[in-house]
Amino acid sequence: MNRLLAPQTAAPDAALHSERWALAGGRIAHLRQLRPGDVGAERAFFNGLSLDSRHQRFHFGLRELSPALLKLLTDVDQRLHRAWVVEAEAPGRPVVADARYVRDPAEPATAEFALAVADDWQGRGLGRRLVAHLAREARRQGVQRLYGEVLAENRRMLALMRELGARLQAHPDGPQLVRAVLTL
Numbered sequence: 001m002n003r004l005l006a007p008q009t010a011a012p013d014a015a016l017h018s019e020r021w022a023l024a025g026g027r028i029a030h031l032r033q034l035r036p037g038d039v040g041a042e043r044a045f046f047n048g049l050s051l052d053s054r055h056q057r058f059h060f061g062l063r064e065l066s067p068a069l070l071k072l073l074t075d076v077d078q079r080l081h082r083a084w085v086v087e088a089e090a091p092g093r094p095v096v097a098d099a100r101y102v103r104d105p106a107e108p109a110t111a112e113f114a115l116a117v118a119d120d121w122q123g124r125g126l127g128r129r130l131v132a133h134l135a136r137e138a139r140r141q142g143v144q145r146l147y148g149e150v151l152a153e154n155r156r157m158l159a160l161m162r163e164l165g166a167r168l169q170a171h172p173d174g175p176q177l178v179r180a181v182l183t184l
């Protein structure tokens, strides 16, 4: 059986694995896999993003996360849909970033990713580290093509993807979107 079509599971210890990241400016953050108990922390994180960041992340003006969207973001199988959070090393361990990719079972060598970093934590290297992390994990899982749908106005994200070697492609939905594709 094609290795890519064989059932893929995350490494058995993936749920326990965490990484400590020292960021530009001296802040410390911890990356770990999203857990079922993170619903409240995720709600607080996404609702705490500025309207602009939420717009860049979801591509529409989202005042507040609906229960349906929150469920979509937190009810992940960590197999086809893999998600991580970054927590601040601070009291209460607030979530300060979220990153994920989703594979289509019909096309498991391709995955779509998305991420967001809390406004107050942007520009410290978290975005770059998170995309690199997603690319590493996706490659380990057999993904060959990892892409993100980016608003054409999102210069920061496009600059980041360009620096990481992504191809920026015209989007079939129109010039407001760009598809940033990493070949793994």
Ligand SMILES: CC(C)(COP(=O)(O)OP(=O)(O)OC[C@H]1O[C@@H](n2cnc3c(N)ncnc32)[C@H](O)[C@@H]1OP(=O)(O)O)[C@@H](O)C(=O)NCCC(=O)NCCS
Residues within 6 Å of the ligand: 052, 053, 054, 056, 057, 113, 114, 115, 116, 117, 118, 121, 122, 123, 124, 125, 126, 127, 128, 129, 148, 149, 150, 154, 155, 156, 157, 159, 160, 163
């Ligand atoms: C886009 C986003 C994920 C980037 O994360 P970040 O932690 O701010 O990014 P980094 O600090 O790792 O910066 C990475 C690169 O972005 C670019 N960048 C950073 N700040 C920038 C700015 N103010 N203007 C233009 N480019 C900028 C640079 O190329 C930078 O590389 P450098 O470190 O060599 O300067 C973050 O801004 C974000 O969450 N935005 C809102 C949601 C979003 O846009 N998600 C992406 C849609 S999938």
